[in-house]
Amino acid sequence: MRKWLPLTAVCLGAFMLLVDVTIVTVALPDMSADMHTGFAGLQWVMDVYALALAALLLGAGSLADRIGRRRVYLIGLGLFAAASLACGLATGPAELIAFRAVQGIGGAAMFATTMALLSASYQGRDRGVAFGVWGAVNGAAAAAGPIIGGLLTENFGWRWIFFINLPVSALAVYVTLKAVAESRNPHAERLDLPGMATFTAGAAAVTYAVIRGGENGWGSPTTLGLLGLGAAAFAAFVLVELRSTRPMLDLSLFRSRTFVAVMAAGLLLSGAAFSYLMYVSLWLQSAEGMSPVGAGLVLLPLSAAGFVVAAVAGRLLHGVPPRLTIGGGLLLIGLGALLQAWMLDAGDGWTALVPGLLVTGVGVGAATPALAATAMGAVAPARAGMAGGALNTARQLGTALGIAVLGAVFHAGLRSGLGEGGRGLAEPLASGGAGQVLAEAPAGAAREALTGLVEAAFASGLRETFLVSAAMGLAGALAVFLLLRGGAPAAAAPLPRPRTKSTGAHGPAGAQAVRN
Numbered sequence: 001m002r003k004w005l006p007l008t009a010v011c012l013g014a015f016m017l018l019v020d021v022t023i024v025t026v027a028l029p030d031m032s033a034d035m036h037t038g039f040a041g042l043q044w045v046m047d048v049y050a051l052a053l054a055a056l057l058l059g060a061g062s063l064a065d066r067i068g069r070r071r072v073y074l075i076g077l078g079l080f081a082a083a084s085l086a087c088g089l090a091t092g093p094a095e096l097i098a099f100r101a102v103q104g105i106g107g108a109a110m111f112a113t114t115m116a117l118l119s120a121s122y123q124g125r126d127r128g129v130a131f132g133v134w135g136a137v138n139g140a141a142a143a144a145g146p147i148i149g150g151l152l153t154e155n156f157g158w159r160w161i162f163f164i165n166l167p168v169s170a171l172a173v174y175v176t177l178k179a180v181a182e183s184r185n186p187h188a189e190r191l192d193l194p195g196m197a198t199f200t201a202g203a204a205a206v207t208y209a210v211i212r213g214g215e216n217g218w219g220s221p222t223t224l225g226l227l228g229l230g231a232a233a234f235a236a237f238v239l240v241e242l243r244s245t246r247p248m249l250d251l252s253l254f255r256s257r258t259f260v261a262v263m264a265a266g267l268l269l270s271g272a273a274f275s276y277l278m279y280v281s282l283w284l285q286s287a288e289g290m291s292p293v294g295a296g297l298v299l300l301p302l303s304a305a306g307f308v309v310a311a312v313a314g315r316l317l318h319g320v321p322p323r324l325t326i327g328g329g330l331l332l333i334g335l336g337a338l339l340q341a342w343m344l345d346a347g348d349g350w351t352a353l354v355p356g357l358l359v360t361g362v363g364v365g366a367a368t369p370a371l372a373a374t375a376m377g378a379v380a381p382a383r384a385g386m387a388g389g390a391l392n393t394a395r396q397l398g399t400a401l402g403i404a405v406l407g408a409v410f411h412a413g414l415r416s417g418l419g420e421g422g423r424g425l426a427e428p429l430a431s432g433g434a435g436q437v438l439a440e441a442p443a444g445a446a447r448e449a450l451t452g453l454v455e456a457a458f459a460s461g462l463r464e465t466f467l468v469s470a471a472m473g474l475a476g477a478l479a480v481f482l483l484l485r486g487g488a489p490a491a492a493a494p495l496p497r498p499r500t501k502s503t504g505a506h507g508p509a510g511a512q513a514v515r516n
Contacts (some may be wrong), residue, residue, distance in 0.1 A: 002179070004124070004130075004131075005178065005179030006117065006118070006121035006122070006179050006180045006181075007118065007121070007122075007133060009117075009172055009175040009179060009342070010073075010114045010118055010180075011133065012171060012175065013073065013077055013110045013114065014110070014111070014134065014137055014141070015138075015140070015141045015168075016165055016169065017107035017110050017111055018081070018138055018141035018142065018145075018146060018147060018166050018500035019141045020049065020103065020161075020165070021049065021050060021053075021109065021145065021399065022142060022145030022146055022149070023145040023146070023148055023149035023152075023161050024046055024049075024149065025145070025146055025149060025277050025278055026146050026149045026150045026281050026285070026292040026293075026299075026476050027149050027158040027292065028046075028278065028281060029154045029281075029282060030153055030157070030158040031045065031096070031098070031285050031291070032431045032432040033432065035090075035091075035092060035093050035096065036093075037431065037442060038406070038431050038433045039215075039411060039430035040215055041093040042095065042177060042278070042408045042432070043403055043404065043433060044093075044097045044100075044211070045093070045096055045185075046278055046403050046479050047108070047207060047211070047400050047403045048097055049101070049103055049115060050104070050396045050399040050400040051101075051104065051105075051207055051400040052100075052102075052104025052107070052442050053104045053108050053394050053396040054203060054394075054397035054399075054400055055199060055200040055393075056104070056108035056112075056196070057111060057112050057389055058112075058196075058248045058249060058386075058389045058393055058410070059108075059196040059254075060072060060108045060109045060111075060112035060190065061112040061389050062248065063109075063191060064116065065116075065184060065185035066183065066184065066191065067181045067458075068184045068185050069116045069120065069182070070183065071177065071181050071182070071453070071454075072112070072495070072515050073109065073117060074108055074173060074176055074177070074507045075106075075111040075178070076106045076111075076148070077169050077172055077173050077363065078105065078106070078173070078479065079102060079103075079105055079106030079109065080103055080107055080110065080165065081106075081165060081170070081173075082102070082106075083099045083100070083102035083103040083105075084103060084165035084166060085168070085227070086099040086160040086193060086462050087100060087159075087386035088101065088162035088163045090093040090116060100112075101336055102277060108181060109229060111392065112424060114134065114388065116132045116183070117183070118131060120183040121180065121181070124407075129280050134454070135310075135369075136311065136351075139162075139307040140307060141322065142307070142458075143300065143307045144303075146296035146303070147293070147296045148164075150291070150292035150294070150296030151293055151296075152164060154292045158467050160263065160287070171183065177228070178326040192244055192247055192248035193238050193243075194231070194240045194244075194248060195249070196248060196320075197453050198233050198234070199233075200456075201233040202231075202234035202237055203230075203400070204237075205230035205233060206230035207400055207404045208225045208226050209223050209229075209230060209400060209407055210403050211407065212406025212411075214404075214407055214411050215411075221372075227239050228507070238251065238506025243420070243513045249386065250386060253378075253379055253386070253387065256372065256378045256379065257483045258377070258378035258484055258485075259375065259378040259379060259387065260479075261326075261479055261480050261482075261484045262326075262374050262375045262378060262391060263390065263391065263394045264476060264479045264480070265326050265327075265367065265371060265406040266391050266395045267373055267394045267397060267398035267401075267476075268330065268393070268472045268475060269364070269371070269398065269399040269476060270338065270394075270398035270400025271399065271401060271467075271469075272469045272470070272472035272473035273363070274303070275399055275402025275403045275405075275406050275469070276337075276402075276406050276410075276462075276466065277302075278403060279406065279407070279410045279461070279462065279465055280299065280462065282297050282430070282431075282432050283458045283462060284350060285432065286300055286429070287429075287454055287455065291450075299357070300351045300358050301357040301361060302357040302358070302364070302366065302490075305357075305365060306361040306365040306466075307364050307366075308363070308365065309362050309366055310365040310366075310369050311365075313366055313370075314327070318498065321484075322373070322374040322484060323481060323484035323485065325369075326480050327477045327480035327484065328366060328367075328477075329362075329365070329366035329367025329368070329370075330367055330474070330477035330480060331361035331363070332359055332362055332366065332473075333367070333401070333473035333476075333508065334471070334472070334473030334474035334476075334477060335362050335363070335473075336357065336360030336361075336362075336363060337467070337470035338356075338470040339355055340352070340353050340466045341462075341463045342469050343355065343356065344459055345466055346452070346455040346456040346459040346461055347452075347455050348459070356466075360424045363473070368374065371469040372388065374484075375387065375388060375391045384392065388471060390437070402469075405468065406443060406468060409461075409468045410462070410464070411426060411430050411461070412461075413461030413462070413464035413465065414426045414429055414430055414458070414460065414461040415462065416461075416464075417453075417456045417457035417458070417459065417461060418457045419453075419458030425454075425457070426457075429454065430446065435508075476481070
């Protein structure tokens with residue numbers, strides 16, 4: 001059994017960092033009440049973690065190639081544990097958001113090295129078993145996050161969703177030091193720091209702009225300025241990558257229609273399938289009066305269906321063109337969101353969501369396994385590591401942007417459902433304060449009328465949120481059906497680059513091959 005200790009070390013870290021994407025979802029109402037945080041603050045608690053993961057994944061992989069994969073993984077574990085402790089001890093929303101960002105930095109260091117560590121630790125049949133277990137653990141993490149979060153929040157308080165990471169991190173560090181050998185790319189070159197900086201600035205500015213747009217209006221100077229800053233940063237990123245002899249992301253990969261389709265699918269899948277869960281949880285706990293565990297169980301059909309379908313998709317869908325599995329999966333995700341929008345009405349309970357959540361989960365399970373394989377097949381083998389990192393980046397960025405976009409839609413839907421007379425209630429309702437608002441209302445007809453207004457407002461906000469989620473899923477399906485063709489995808493042709501001593505067998509492509 002000693003030979004499986006490296007797999008254990010990697011799976012402990014992967015499970016922990018992926019659980020923390022969703023574990024916060026069911027704790028948000030308690031956080032809001034305890035820290036007196038507004039709706040934008042709750043969005044950032046969720047968003048900043050995914051944003052840090054998205055912004056730093058590719059850069060962390062390059063750093064690991066240079067200084068050692070095990071070393072970067074251990075640094076990530078240490079940062080993640082320290083940030084988890086700080087999150088649990090935070091006394092205000094600004095502190096919590098800042099330390100969630102540090103958690104995301106640690107998570108990026110861990111996530112970027114897991115596949116390389118497994119590749120270096122196992123060969124042949126054992127490698128296949130290791131990647132199979134690792135994939136199952138990743139799927140289980142998504143299913144377990146809301147349940148674990150609910151149990152900890154309900155029985156010990158929301159701070160324990162962070163404190164629980166400390167013993168798991170300590171165990172992962174111990175097993176890693178004991179069983180995982182160091183590996184690196186001896187030909188790795190300098191980091192693409194300008195690329196990392198411009199990409200991070202662009203992603204952060206656009207996300208912040210969408211959140212502020214929902215609060216202050218899309219025509220406000222702040223919103224327009226942030227959007228302009230984001231556009232300028234992304235333009236700078238493109239210029240930096242085109243001129244670099246060692247780019248963080250080789251933009252010639254986007255010459256492949258297949259690669260473009262996979263990136264669009266990864267971005268839109270995460271935004272459409274998972275980003276609205278935060279707002280569903282707020283409704284279930286604040287308006288429907290459910291416990292954190294109950295809210296976690298309501299969300300379970302999506303993640304459980306995704307886990308089960310993904311586990312069998314590789315065998316049952318073997319040989320099916322990725323155009324059908326990925327495009328069909330995104331189509332189901334869009335239809336699942338439409339089903340939730342159609343079935344939910346004022347006064348309806350959580351059961352109205354279950355059929356749509358199940359359909360969405362089936363779509364996630366059908367599309368996800370094919371995404372990674374298709375990304376690998378869309379590029380030359382030497383660039384597989386870069387393609388995999390780009391796909392993971394797209395998925396995390398999709399979550400971050402999805403939370404921001406759907407938050408603006410949800411808040412606008414609440415205001416619309418409340419009407420002119422109740423606009424002042426939008427912020428407390430969006431922040432999980434529906435229970436307090438109703439408790440403070442006088443008993444009798446006035447409270448009944450307010451209850452009906454709150455139910456109508458949440459139904460309005462969630463319906464609009466589901467409709468936008470459906471549009472994202474259907475847009476992703478359309479992109480896949482238009483761009484992907486049957487048969488094996490062609491590898492992207494490289495753009496011409498200046499000849500330097502670093503290019504060749506161990507240049508940008510060669511280093512990615514070693515990493516993977």
